[in-house]
Amino acid sequence: MARRAQALARSHPQGPGGAGGIKSQPTGDATAVDLDRLIHERMRLGIVSALAVNPSLSFSELKALMHTTDGNLSVHARKLEEAGYVTCTKSFEGRVPKTDYALTAAGRKALERYLNHMEAIIRATRDR
Amino acid sequence: MATVRPISSAPSVHPPALHDRAIDNLQYIREAMERAEPVTVISGWGIVAAGGVAFVATAATLRTPLTTRWVATWVAAAVVAFAVSLGATIRKANRAKTPFLTGATQRLALAFAPAMFIAAVLTGTLLRHGLGELLTPLWLLSYGAAVTAAGMFSVRVIPVMGACFVLLGTVAAIVPTGFETLLMAAGFGGVHAVFGVLIARRYGG
Numbered sequence: 484m485a486r487r488a489q490a491l492a493r494s495h496p497q498g499p500g501g502a503g504g505i506k507s508q509p510t511g512d513a514t515a516v517d518l519d520r521l522i523h524e525r526m527r528l529g530i531v532s533a534l535a536v537n538p539s540l541s542f543s544e545l546k547a548l549m550h551t552t553d554g555n556l557s558v559h560a561r562k563l564e565e566a567g568y569v570t571c572t573k574s575f576e577g578r579v580p581k582t583d584y585a586l587t588a589a590g591r592k593a594l595e596r597y598l599n600h601m602e603a604i605i606r607a608t609r610d611r
Numbered sequence: 612m613a614t615v616r617p618i619s620s621a622p623s624v625h626p627p628a629l630h631d632r633a634i635d636n637l638q639y640i641r642e643a644m645e646r647a648e649p650v651t652v653i654s655g656w657g658i659v660a661a662g663g664v665a666f667v668a669t670a671a672t673l674r675t676p677l678t679t680r681w682v683a684t685w686v687a688a689a690v691v692a693f694a695v696s697l698g699a700t701i702r703k704a705n706r707a708k709t710p711f712l713t714g715a716t717q718r719l720a721l722a723f724a725p726a727m728f729i730a731a732v733l734t735g736t737l738l739r740h741g742l743g744e745l746l747t748p749l750w751l752l753s754y755g756a757a758v759t760a761a762g763m764f765s766v767r768v769i770p771v772m773g774a775c776f777v778l779l780g781t782v783a784a785i786v787p788t789g790f791e792t793l794l795m796a797a798g799f800g801g802v803h804a805v806f807g808v809l810i811a812r813r814y815g816g
Binding site for chain 1: 636
């Protein structure tokens with residue numbers, strides 16, 4: 484999936500760079516109505532993408548990767564956990580508590596769906 | 612009476628097209644994956660193999676005085692260890708079906724290179740001035756700095772490994788001469804072996 488996301492992004496290198504959100508606009512065959520809002524949010528999309536290329540990542544590793552705060556990360560990670568997209572395992576390394584996150588099959592499928600959706604939008608607008 | 616103006620006027624520029632936003636989202640996913648990638652790309656077993664090469668060099672130089680032969684053996688070991696580690700990393704990337712040359716690996720290499728370049732230049736300078744006894748602290752400190760810098764783009768275990776090399780390099784700079792080979796074995800052999808196993812177990816090979 485990593486290769487596919489990278490290949491897709493590379494084949495459309497002229498991305499605007501802004502943080503755009505997809506609104507519910509008609510786009511021919513591809514509509515944004517069924518867009519998975521849960522992983523459409525930037526932080527959650529980043530978490531799911533990072534976990535897609537790793538068996539698991541600790542809370543601090545994810546925090547460093549996403550350049551975010553403890554509070555922000557835990558809020559978004561909890562939403563993903565509640566949706567069943569990630570699993571959260573708490574353990575101790577010596578006396579230090581450790582939280583590990585891993586992508587579930589549902590989460591992987593959701594990312595796959597999201598990639599399909601983006602691809603469909605690009606294809607639909609290009610074909611016009 | 613004052614004129615009433617709307618608080619928010621219509622935007623002067625058109626919002627980005629849906630197509631552009633979709634491309635932007637794909638770009639974001641790609642970057643997030645690339646940032647997270649070094650975790651899986653660096654081969655732990657490759658690092659263990661580099662440690663093995665260092666132990667072989669230790670056996671070959673244990674009773675050798677600090678001569679050109681000692682230096683040549685360790686330089687050759689470094690070249691072999693680098694090649695073995697690189698090969699293992701490429702194999703790991705192929706096995707995971709992820710491209711090896713990505714933005715993430717390029718950033719990692721760029722962070723790693725400067726300290727190693729400094730080490731190469733100073734190795735020649737120290738040898739020319741007959742200061743071969745300073746090579747062990749130089750190599751351990753430079754490699755430690757390179758690994759710590761490259762580790763900034765990876766998981767915490769990598770910069771911790773770099774810090775261990777810096778610590779050993781500091782010890783090598785303090786202790787009297789005669790312990791060079793043992794310190795090289797502890798660093799390039801021992802530290803590599805321990806952290807290589809750790810990386811292999813935690814991050815899939």
